[in-house]
Amino acid sequence: MPNETKHAAPFIKVEGLSKRYRADLPPVFENINFSIQQGEFICVIGHSGCGKSTILNVIAGLDEASSGAVVMAGKEISGPSLDRGVVFQSHALLPWLTVEENIAFAVRSRHPDWSRKRIAEHGARFIEMVGLKAAWKKKPSELSGGMKQRVGIARAFSVEPKMLLMDEPFGALDALTRGVIQDELLKICAATRQTVFMITHDVDEAILLSDKIMLMSNGPHARIAEIVVNTLPRDRSRETMHHDPQFYRIRNHLVDFLVRRSKMIQQNAAEAPSSAEPLIVRPGLEGDQPPPGPDNPSVAKMRVVA
Ligand SMILES: Nc1ncnc2c1ncn2[C@@H]1O[C@H](COP(=O)(O)OP(=O)(O)O)[C@@H](O)[C@H]1O
Ligand SMILES: [Mg+2]
Structure with a gap:
């Protein structure tokens, strides 16, 4: 295996994280270790109930682990902070406020000393960024699901968090709207070098957006x-990504994990000691995967429902 580039101090370090909701039940997950570098886009994939949201909530400071720690920029996380913006599956907008006011509310919480004008100007940049300039005076009830989710994204970005946490943010959207928002997110992240931790069910979405994809058993x-x-x-895009044979190698590796290996690993997990560091894999580049192609319809058409 090629050597990983070692960075002296990762931006986020998750160390030995375990979660047990009840003492009489086995832990949901245990000994979770990983690091996130500044500017990295990390996607997490795993079946329902494996603990993805719990890990995200622990990083957000909204939940506590049973053991282990999350260290951000050298300091252990011990509660929520504006440094960590969260986008949930349901947008969680304030229904009595307009798009502009929802965003201003968030910006004011970050910059209580700013003037109204400055808050409005700052917010307007992000409303424009997600293509909602025409809807800035509307209330959430007047917006489509996709528009509401874009407001949620604009709101999270407007606070300029050091880390953006997203829990299946596009899961409730139709494919067309999801594609439009994915494109916007790609552009925004390329422009801002935002550090992102995102949970998704959609393997294509993970390949489009991420630098690394974490697979949970x-x-x-x-x-x-x-x-x-x-x-x-x-510089990948939704239109061209599937022309690259490497796309299929990565995709098949992810799908194979979800349909087959995630269960095998679980069967052995209770007995086997867990290794501290997860395996780092480059599908197709290490000779560990047969090179499947776009002509493999069973895999190419599959969308994973967890
Ligand atoms: N507040 C809670 N109390 C008890 N069990 C919970 C609670 N929240 C989640 N769980 C359980 O923990 C497991 C992981 O949940 P979750 O993190 O939501 O998984 P995922 O996001 O991967 O679907 C599930 O089995 C779920 O039932
Ligand atoms: Mg979840």
């Missing part, structure tokens, strides 16, 4: 089984 005793390095060039 099934719970209980879930683990980060692998970290898949997204070796597609960074």
Whole structure:
């Protein structure tokens, strides 16, 4: 395996994280270890119930682990902070406020000393960024699901958090709207070098957006089984990505994990000692995967429902 580039101090370090909701039940996940570098876009994939949202909530400071710690920029996380913006599956906008006011509310919480004008100007940049300039005076009830989710994204970005946490943010959207917002998110992240931790069910979405994809085995005793390095060039797009044979190597690796290996790992998890660091994998580049192609319809058409 090629050597990983070692960075002296990762931006986020998750160390030995375990979660047990009840003493008489096995842990949902245990000994979770990974790091996130500044500017990295990390996606997490794993079946329902393996503990993805719990890990995200612990990083957000909204939940506590049973053991282990999350260290951000050298300091242990002990509660929520504006440094960590969260986008949930449901947008969670304030229904009595307009788009502009929802965003101003968030900006004011970050910059209580700013004037109304400055808050409005700052917010307007992000409303424009997600393509909602025409709807800035509307209330959430007047917006489509996709528009509401874009407001949620604009709101999270407007606070300029050091870290953006997203829990299946596009899961409730139709495919067309999801694609439009994914494109916007790609552009915004390329422009801002935002550090992102995002949970998704959608393997194509993970390949489009991420630098690395963390694969979680099934719970209980879930683990980060692998970290898949997204070796597609960074200037990828939804239109062209599937022309690259490497796309299929990565995709098949992810799908194979979800349909087969995630269960096998779980079966062994209770007995086997968990290794501290997950395996780092570059599908197709290490000779560990047969090179499947776009003519493999069973895999190419599959969308994973967890
Ligand atoms: N507040 C809670 N109390 C008890 N069990 C919970 C609670 N929240 C989540 N769980 C359980 O923990 C497991 C992981 O949940 P979650 O983190 O939501 O998984 P995921 O996001 O991967 O679907 C599930 O089995 C779920 O039932
Ligand atoms: Mg979840």
